[in-house]
Amino acid sequence: GGKERSLAKLIQDRLPAPTRDLLHLAGRLGASLGLPVYVVGGFVRDLLLQRPNQDIDLVAEGDGLRLARALAKELGGRVREHRKFLTSMVIFTDTQGREQRLDVATARLEYYEHPAALPTVELSSIKMDLFRRDFSINALAVRLDGSFGQLVDFFGGQRDIKDKVIRVLHTLSFVEDPTRCLRAVRFEQRYGFHIGQGTEKLIKNALSLKLMDRLSPQRLYGEFRHLCEEDAPLACFTRMDQLGIWEAIAPQLGLTPTRKALLQRLQEISGWYRLLYFEEEPLPWLVYFLGLNHGLNYALTAEHYRRLGLPEALRAVVLSQREHLRSLGSQLARRQAEGAAPSALCALLRPLRLEFLLYLMAQTSDAPLQKNISRYITQWRRETADITGDDLRRLGLAPGPACGRILAAVLRAKLDGQAPTAESQLALAASLIGQEQGKEEAARPTPLAH
Numbered sequence: 350g351g352k353e354r355s356l357a358k359l360i361q362d363r364l365p366a367p368t369r370d371l372l373h374l375a376g377r378l379g380a381s382l383g384l385p386v387y388v389v390g391g392f393v394r395d396l397l398l399q400r401p402n403q404d405i406d407l408v409a410e411g412d413g414l415r416l417a418r419a420l421a422k423e424l425g426g427r428v429r430e431h432r433k434f435l436t437s438m439v440i441f442t443d444t445q446g447r448e449q450r451l452d453v454a455t456a457r458l459e460y461y462e463h464p465a466a467l468p469t470v471e472l473s474s475i476k477m478d479l480f481r482r483d484f485s486i487n488a489l490a491v492r493l494d495g496s497f498g499q500l501v502d503f504f505g506g507q508r509d510i511k512d513k514v515i516r517v518l519h520t521l522s523f524v525e526d527p528t529r530c531l532r533a534v535r536f537e538q539r540y541g542f543h544i545g546q547g548t549e550k551l552i553k554n555a556l557s558l559k560l561m562d563r564l565s566p567q568r569l570y571g572e573f574r575h576l577c578e579e580d581a582p583l584a585c586f587t588r589m590d591q592l593g594i595w596e597a598i599a600p601q602l603g604l605t606p607t608r609k610a611l612l613q614r615l616q617e618i619s620g621w622y623r624l625l626y627f628e629e630e631p632l633p634w635l636v637y638f639l640g641l642n643h644g645l646n647y648a649l650t651a652e653h654y655r656r657l658g659l660p661e662a663l664r665a666v667v668l669s670q671r672e673h674l675r676s677l678g679s680q681l682a683r684r685q686a687e688g689a690a691p692s693a694l695c696a697l698l699r700p701l702r703l704e705f706l707l708y709l710m711a712q713t714s715d716a717p718l719q720k721n722i723s724r725y726i727t728q729w730r731r732e733t734a735d736i737t738g739d740d741l742r743r744l745g746l747a748p749g750p751a752c753g754r755i756l757a758a759v760l761r762a763k764l765d766g767q768a769p770t771a772e773s774q775l776a777l778a779a780s781l782i783g784q785e786q787g788k789e790e791a792a793r794p795t796p797l798a799h
């Protein structure tokens with residue numbers, strides 16, 4: 350039946366040559382070492398779904414470390430070993446000079462002793478390895494040594510991909526690892542699948558058993574980050590809400606209609622920002638964290654920060670910027686209404702991290718203000734004066750704090766369109782230097798007359 354299907358042609362037709370070559374190499378080396386070797390998990394799922402996936406996870410039946418070493422030798426790379434988990438990573442540089450990683454795990458042969466006179470059963474270790482995984486669609490493998498390309502499907506993964514179903518392999522899956530509740534939602538939304546009925550019941554069961562409480566903040570953070578890096582995090586957040594997952598993580602994190610609308614805006618604005626291809630990238634988890642905590646007080650936000658395991662190093666910054674934003678909102682609206690110059694808006698926005706700027710832009714319903722925040726993000730914040738400290742020195746100003754003051758004033762004039770060219774900025778600088786020197790004259794003690 351389905352177990353015999355070969356993906357050799359799919360591999361040949363769909364995968365980029367370097368990936369294909371790696372799979373063949375792993376197969377050849379496995380064969381020469383006498384180790385059955387498979388590519389497993391998300392890579393196989395995405396191959397069947399015809400979606401790109403660069404993360405090659407290999408499993409060898411037997412000593413995976415030997416395979417990893419052989420691969421490293423062939424690829425001119427090195428091996429990082431995690432003996433405790435029987436895994437290793439091959440790190441090498443590809444033909445384009447980029448660093449690549451390959452995971453190699455060991456599946457051990459397992460023997461099941463039966464009592465009394467029954468014989469010992471040897472289970473194929475790849476089957477045991479796959480049985481420990483989260484969902485049927487992730488429990489597929491492709492044989493690489495010997496019959497290259499043979500699909501190994503013990504648990505109906507192929508069928509579930511065809512039926513677009515997320516299904517666990519056994520009833521204890523969410524007990525073994527409650528982060529799988531979030532993974533189920535993530536894969537469901539990413540692929541437009543649906544969580545199977547039995548699996549959904551098991552999720553709800555896990556939630557009512559309060560299994561989420563057992564998850565460490567670090568594990569939650571890992572999953573939260575993955576969710577925020579999806580193309581449509583809001584769809585995941587909404588589904589989590591529906592299933593009661595947010596409530597299980599922190600009761601106040603549920604999606605109110607206001608928060609949902611805000612998160613929708615944040616998703617759009619994040620997409621807009623991504624298309625600008627600026628070097629500076631916002632932290633997606635921070636952008637969405639702000640949206641999820643909209644309307645909550647400082648103490649609750651701080652508690653959620655801790656519960657979701659967000660990085661401690663940013664905690665103080667994030668919480669204080671959040672407070673700052675509360676007073677800033679009304680100030681900005683007032684200044685905008687008064688027709689404030691760009692430089693005045695810049696001065697107010699300057700202290701904010703990019704994530705907070707995106708949040709502010711999503712939050713405001715004042716269209717002209719929104720436009721100005723977007724201008725600040727795309728242009729104004731990057732602007733510098735067209736003249737430098739050297740120019741000021743040539744105009745006779747000694748290095749010192751006055752230099753910075755004058756350059757800042759020149760930049761303000763440039764932003765406000767009062768000194769658009771380098772010449773006009775030089776002229777402005779010269780007159781400002783005159784004023785500075787005037788001030789110094791005035792500040793100098795009057796010499797005694799006698």
Ligand code: CTP
Pocket residue numbers: 389390391392404406481482483484487488526528529532
């Ligand atoms: N896995 C699991 N349970 C988890 C995490 C991972 O069973 N809690 C297994 C799945 O078989 C998964 C594989 O480990 O396919 C690799 O995990 P990971 O790299 O996190 O996921 P991918 O399936 O590759 O998903 P993504 O496309 O999001 O990287």
